[in-house]
Amino acid sequence: KQEVTQIPAALSVPEGENLVLNCSFTDSAIYNLQWFRQDPGKGLTSLLLIQSSQREQTSGRLNASLDKSSGRSTLYIAASQPGDSATYLCAVSMTTDSWGKLQFGAGTQVVVTP
C-alpha cells in the first residue's frame, strides 16, 4: 500500500529565502507525481506535474525533482514571497492502478514572513 509523507508539516521562513519541501513515497511504481498548492478555504492549484520517466520540472521560481528509486520528490521555491504562503501538497498516481487516482500526502503548511 502506497504511503505518501510530507516533511516538515509546517515551515516558516523570512521573505527571500529559498523553500525546500519534501515528499516521500513508499512504492516506487508511480505513474506520475503532481504538486499542488492549497490556499485557505480554496481549491487546489496545480503547480508542477512530473511523469515517472522525468527527473525534474520547472516553472518560473518553482522546480520539482523526482527520484523514483529512492521514493522522493522535492519542491524548490526560489526567493520566497509572502504570496507563497499556503499549504503545499504532493500526490502520486500508480502504474498498478487501472485508472488514475491520486494518493496525497498530508501537506506542508508554509508561512513566508515579510
Add this chain to the structure above:
Amino acid sequence: DTAVSQTPKYLVTQMGNDKSIKCEQNLGHDTMYWYKQDSKKFLKIMFSYNNKELIINETVPNRFSPKSPDKAHLNLHINSLELGDSAVYFCASSQDGRGFYGYTFGSGTRLTVV
C-alpha cells in the same frame, strides 16, 4: 473561464437530511472525480467516472451516490447525513482516464452537518 466549478461552496445542514453537490467541467476532460478532505486535511478519493461510467468506487458508505448525466457533469448525492460527513468535498477532472496530463480541481464544497 475554463475550469472545474462546484456548487454550492458552503452547505450547512442538519443530521438526517439529504443533500446534493454539483460539479461541472468545461475542459473537455473524459474523467471526473470526487475527493473528500477530512478535518486532518487528508484528501482521499471517493469516486471516479469516465465518460459517464463509474470506474472507481472506494470504500464509501452507500449513503453517498454519485451521478454523471454527461461527461461534463458529476454530482454527489448524500442521504441521511451524519456528523462524520462534515468535510470539504472536491471535484476534479483529468483529460484521460489515467491522469497522464494531471488533474484539475474545483474550489471545494465545505459541508457542515449539525
